[in-house]
Amino acid sequence: MAADLLLETRGLSKAFGGLMAVDRVDFALAREELRAVIGPNGAGKTTFFNLISGLLRPTAGHILFRGEDITGLPSHRVARTGIARTLQMTSIFAGMTVRENIWMAAQRRRRFYNPLMPASRMADVRQRVDEVLGLLRLVDIADEVAANLSHGHQRLIEIGIAISTNPQLLLLDEPTSGLSAEESAEVAALVKHLRRLCTIILVEHKMDVVMGIADRVTVFAEGRVFAEGSPEEISNHRGVQEIYLGARDASGR
Amino acid sequence: MARPAPGGRLRAIQIAGGVVLLFLCAAPYLLGTYFRVFVTEMLIWGLFAMAFDIIYGYTGMLSFGQSTFFGAGAYAVGLTLVHAGSGVWLALGAALLVSLVLAAVIGYFAVKVSGHYFVIITVVFSLVFFRLTLQYKAVTGGDDGLSFQIPALNVGPLALSFYNPVVNYYFVFAVVLLSFLVCFLVMQSPWGRIFVSIRENEHRARLIGYNVERYKLLAFMLSGLFAGVAGALYALTFRYSNAALLHWTVSGQGVLWAIVGGAGTLVGPFLGTGLMVSFTDYIGFWFENYQILVGAVIILMVIVAPRGILGVLMGEGGKGGTSGGR
Numbered sequence: 001m002a003a004d005l006l007l008e009t010r011g012l013s014k015a016f017g018g019l020m021a022v023d024r025v026d027f028a029l030a031r032e033e034l035r036a037v038i039g040p041n042g043a044g045k046t047t048f049f050n051l052i053s054g055l056l057r058p059t060a061g062h063i064l065f066r067g068e069d070i071t072g073l074p075s076h077r078v079a080r081t082g083i084a085r086t087l088q089m090t091s092i093f094a095g096m097t098v099r100e101n102i103w104m105a106a107q108r109r110r111r112f113y114n115p116l117m118p119a120s121r122m123a124d125v126r127q128r129v130d131e132v133l134g135l136l137r138l139v140d141i142a143d144e145v146a147a148n149l150s151h152g153h154q155r156l157i158e159i160g161i162a163i164s165t166n167p168q169l170l171l172l173d174e175p176t177s178g179l180s181a182e183e184s185a186e187v188a189a190l191v192k193h194l195r196r197l198c199t200i201i202l203v204e205h206k207m208d209v210v211m212g213i214a215d216r217v218t219v220f221a222e223g224r225v226f227a228e229g230s231p232e233e234i235s236n237h238r239g240v241q242e243i244y245l246g247a248r249d250a251s252g253r
Numbered sequence: 254m255a256r257p258a259p260g261g262r263l264r265a266i267q268i269a270g271g272v273v274l275l276f277l278c279a280a281p282y283l284l285g286t287y288f289r290v291f292v293t294e295m296l297i298w299g300l301f302a303m304a305f306d307i308i309y310g311y312t313g314m315l316s317f318g319q320s321t322f323f324g325a326g327a328y329a330v331g332l333t334l335v336h337a338g339s340g341v342w343l344a345l346g347a348a349l350l351v352s353l354v355l356a357a358v359i360g361y362f363a364v365k366v367s368g369h370y371f372v373i374i375t376v377v378f379s380l381v382f383f384r385l386t387l388q389y390k391a392v393t394g395g396d397d398g399l400s401f402q403i404p405a406l407n408v409g410p411l412a413l414s415f416y417n418p419v420v421n422y423y424f425v426f427a428v429v430l431l432s433f434l435v436c437f438l439v440m441q442s443p444w445g446r447i448f449v450s451i452r453e454n455e456h457r458a459r460l461i462g463y464n465v466e467r468y469k470l471l472a473f474m475l476s477g478l479f480a481g482v483a484g485a486l487y488a489l490t491f492r493y494s495n496a497a498l499l500h501w502t503v504s505g506q507g508v509l510w511a512i513v514g515g516a517g518t519l520v521g522p523f524l525g526t527g528l529m530v531s532f533t534d535y536i537g538f539w540f541e542n543y544q545i546l547v548g549a550v551i552i553l554m555v556i557v558a559p560r561g562i563l564g565v566l567m568g569e570g571g572k573g574g575t576s577g578g579r
Contacts, residue, residue, distance in 0.1 A: 075459050076459045076461075093453035096450070108461050113444055116438045
């Protein structure tokens with residue numbers, strides 16, 4: 001079992017002052033899995049992601065990736081171990097073209113760069129950029145400046161940036177937020193496709209997106225793992241219905 | 254990464270650039286003493302503004318501390334000539350080394366912070382070195398400065414004298430051109446792209462896996478190195494160096510020239526330097542309080558043409574959005 005684990009957290013905790021945003025979370029993720037993480041607002045999902053990707057240092061606990069302890073590594077080193085992520089609020093290189101955005105990530109796979117050689121001569125990087133542009137169907141707008149594109153396209157660019165580094169683990173933080181139902185369905189289809197390339201953890205608010213594509217679902221509530229199981233188990237779980245639907249009622253939706 | 258301008262315009266700009274380059278190649282034979290010295294000085298200050306633009310226009314960090322490296326380059330040349338009795342090549346080497354090491358040390362601390370804190374820390378470092386230079390008058394000459402003789406430059410069998418204005422001009426021109434070409438290559442290379450990505454979104458660059466602090470430091474060192482080269486050329490041309498060269502207002506000049514000319518490019522700072530210094534010289538002749546007009550021009554530029562004169566020429570004008578927030 002342990003050999004198949006890609007990511008594991010043990011007693012992972014993060015306190016902000018007196019508030020336990022993430023509270024002793026034990027989490028295990030198998031290779032090639034597509035895991036959804038759901039939970040009401042403030043359940044600690046994004047904090048959990050921030051801990052894994054090194055944006056925050058945990059107050060306690062450990063993170064193991066491919067059996068190695070990556071706890072406390074700075075985020076750029078975490079990224080180099082093979083973990084890529086997207087953010088809830090779109091984070092791309094707004095002033096660059098779509099191609100240049102993807103390029104930045106594809107170029108990163110090298111360790112050293114010759115400062116006197118034109119970047120455009122890196123044939124392998126160029127090829128990778130074309131592949132990703134094709135995969136995300138961004139070829140037609142490859143030379144548009146990202147800032148001038150729609151929100152939906154910008155979200156796609158961010159996913160493109162994340163996968164261009166060839167990650168083993170992809171953390172997607174609400175990739176459908178702010179998208180129409182139609183666009184969300186497209187993203188869901190894309191995620192389904194991406195799982196052939198890497199293991200994925202998907203934080204999502206929209207239950208229908210999650211239930212269609214995830215292998216397993218982890219429910220966070222108040223910083224803890226509240227429940228975990230197959231999509232069917234989770235949707236029939238009484239406790240989950242209560243906290244999840246309860247919180248939705250409370251937030252007025 | 255400059256966006257390609259609409260075809261015809263780019264062509265026109267390239268042709269204009271070629272004409273200017275040809276002119277610079279022949280300048281000492283076309284110009285009288287006054288304008289020859291003027292062009293020499295423009296090349297030096299243009300290089301200084303270009304060096305600043307590596308850290309600002311490309312990497313997105315506003316430094317008011319580049320005068321420190323300019324002064325360091327100038328003093329490295331002066332002091333090695335005076336005390337070590339060395340030749341010009343060694344003096345130049347000393348200037349490169351001193352400005353690079355100084356940029357590494359200051360940069361090491363400065364890149365740990367960003368935004369306003371970075372601006373402040375560069376000003377503070379710059380003031381410290383300005384004060385030190387004033388203080389150690391015995392070595393630096395302080396306010397009065399340091400004058401020195403320039404020995405002949407040995408190039409193979411030739412011994413070229415810097416007192417010959419034509420030699421002086423071509424030496425400055427060659428070093429500036431070489432510096433420009435090196436910077437051009439670096440900005441086209443993966444490093445240049447990483448610098449721009451840090452300017453565009455440092456958070457994302459880090460999440461991709463770039464060690465953002467390391468590349469900020471590299472940009473800062475490159476910027477400091479070429480500011481030092483400019484300072485060395487200044488010392489060789491004017492055979493003089495003083496504490497005022499290290500004052501942060503000298504950095505401020507470079508900032509203005511780069512922004513007016515077109516930040517985020519290598520040509521823009523030269524253009525800005527040439528135009529702004531000509532303008533200042535011209536109206537300074539007629540109008541005592543010319544600085545008010547200079548200020549007005551800069552405010553106007555920033556409002557109507559945030560991408561500078563080069564931006565206007567390229568047809569990207571004031572309608573922002575193409576190069577994102579800077």
